[in-house]
Amino acid sequence: MILTVAVVVILILIGLASGMLSGLVGVGGGIIIVPSLIYFLDFSQKQAQGTSLGILLLPIGILGVIQYYKQGEIDLKVVVIVSLAFLIGNFFGSKFAISLSDAVLKKTFAILMVLIAVKMLFFDKPKEIEKKPSETITHNFK
16 A cells, blocks of 8 residues: 555544543544444455554454465554554543543444444445455366
8 A cells, every 4th residue: 555645644634533532431543443443444354454453452352463464464564553643532532431421432333333333234335346356266178
């Protein structure tokens, strides 16, 4: 991936949003990072999941990260940029969450989950799956 100014800004916004949401309602990593990488930066599902794991789970998800990395499904530049922005967003999101009531946090979490579910269920466009040359099966018929 070429890191243009626009791409770096998108990555920082993804990191801030997911970090803030994580601090606010305890989620945000995969729920925000994976769909954002897919919809805004045209990552494949595997690239988005692998990159999200690289951002969030290196200490405890290292075996999964290694598998995605071996297959070329992690963009390390994206991992670094979003991780740094996530750290900052998480700080501010958690500070804001402390000021809210449990009822408001519960409703915020529920609304977020519903919005993401509706988007994924009804408004996603199917993507064509690109096969790597090593995945192409050829048959020689004699």
